[in-house]
Amino acid sequence: MKALYKADLVYSGGQFQPDWAVCAEDGFIVEAGEQLLLEAKFPDAAVYNWNGKALLPGTVNAHNHSFQSLLRGIAVDRPFLEWRDRALYRYTPFLDEEAIYTGALFAFAEMLKYGVTTVCDFFYVHNGGTACDEAVIRAAQALGIRLVLARTLYDWNGAPAAYRETVEEAVSRTRYLAAKYQGNGKVTIHPAPHSPHAASPEMIKAGSRLAEELDTPFHIHVAEETFEVEETLAKYGIRTVPYLDRLGVAFDRMIAVHLVWLEPEEIALLGAKGAGLAYCPSSNMFLADGVTNIPDLLKAGVTVSLGTDGACSNNRISVFEEMRMCSLLQKVNRLDGTCIQAEQVFHMGTRAGGELLRLPVGDMAPGMAADFVSVDLGDLSLLPGGDLLPHVVYSMQPTAIRDVVIGGRTIVQEGRLQTVREAEIARKVNELCRDLSRKASSG
DSSP states (O other): OOEEEEEEEEEETTEEEEEEEEEEETTEEEEEEEHHHHHHHOTTSEEEEEEEEEEEEOEEEEEEOGGGGGGTTSSTTOOHHHHIIIIIIHHGGGOOHHHHHHHHHHHHHHHHHTTEEEEEEEEOOOTTSSHHHHHHHHHHHHHTOEEEEEEEEOOOTTSOTTTOOOHHHHHHHHHHHHHHTTTOTTEEEEEEEOOTTTSOHHHHHHHHHHHHHHTOOEEEEESOSHHHHHHHHHHHSSOHHHHHHHHTOOGGGEEEEEOOSOOHHHHHHHHHTTOEEEEOHHHHHHTTOOOOOHHHHHHHTOEEEEOOOOTTSSSOOOHHHHHHHHHHHHHHHHTOTTSSOHHHHHHHHTHHHHHHHTOSOSSOSTTSBOOEEEEETTSGGGOSSSOHHHHHHHTOOGGGEEEEEETTEEEEETTEESSSOHHHHHHHHHHHHHHHHHHHHHO
16 A cells, blocks of 8 residues: 655755655655655555654665674773774674674664664674574564674684684575575575674675675775774785775775775775775774765765764764764864765765665655655754754754654654564663673672
């Protein structure tokens, strides 16, 4: 059955259109246009009157680690490697399938309330199989969020055993999951060799080849920290991007994460070969990684999307927040208030994410998934009236986000989750985290 969503403003065609509506059917947008015209064209459609609201495309979180939401607040204000060891490595041995499910439920529920409709979860706590991967998928399905599981390929022997697999195991298990969920409109599987630091050359090449076999992108952390660049230089005599080029990876399928420490030649190479970036500005600031050169990457032709990274290195998981952080960080770093515009970062957090993930999301146009968000035009953070987009990027608070629709299904209504009880999520998280704390203290 068709559904007609009417709002005071609808973001379509790169601008807010007054008194427009969106018609959706079978999970996709059929048409967007003037309310009166669509009411006449689709007289039998169920009508949702969102008076006093604006309708925007749902945001795309291009990089997250859902289990890390359980570790939020641990090892704050520490150097990167100390943060990693005291939070991730310390608690990983106690994360079983149920803990992974609870962490994903927690992370995805919070994102949904902040307007995320698609999330890419870069997931690496495999525990020797695929059960934990399936736990993340089950959590996404329970809530109704659209999920890309970037299944990590990880074989560095300095990491916890739960992360590590042989090349053959990683490829076989990722291929199995990809086949199982092929054709599922809400779950997609991508290979994700972790990084030049944590994935061997053979693992990185295997991840790229598997992406070509599956016809998907692949994800990889690149040049987040200076130690990674120095390590690659010491081992191979070249920096990280030329190293990946030497390995022969498919740059046009690569979604690189972070890309903080690059030379101009590397930026040019990434652009020339059609690479993409999942940029996580808040995480880069929290961990004191450095500042990615977004204006030059855009100029070179790199498609830039936005991610939150894990909630123990951010510690918020809102893509609207990342839009603001991206713009402000670039402006102060360049000492140039014009180097990034509100329209650009809004695009990064919506349509660009969909383009990189190869999903029909992030735009309010016919043929796109019916994934959208309503915001309350009377919320104080969106006042005074006028040009709404700068308010959405620079001033909007989560209180303004009222409804979230994914695939034509209402997941958040008037600020409340409709699929899983928030109180139940909170209970599960608090009980689990108390247990994790006891185990980590005694261990």
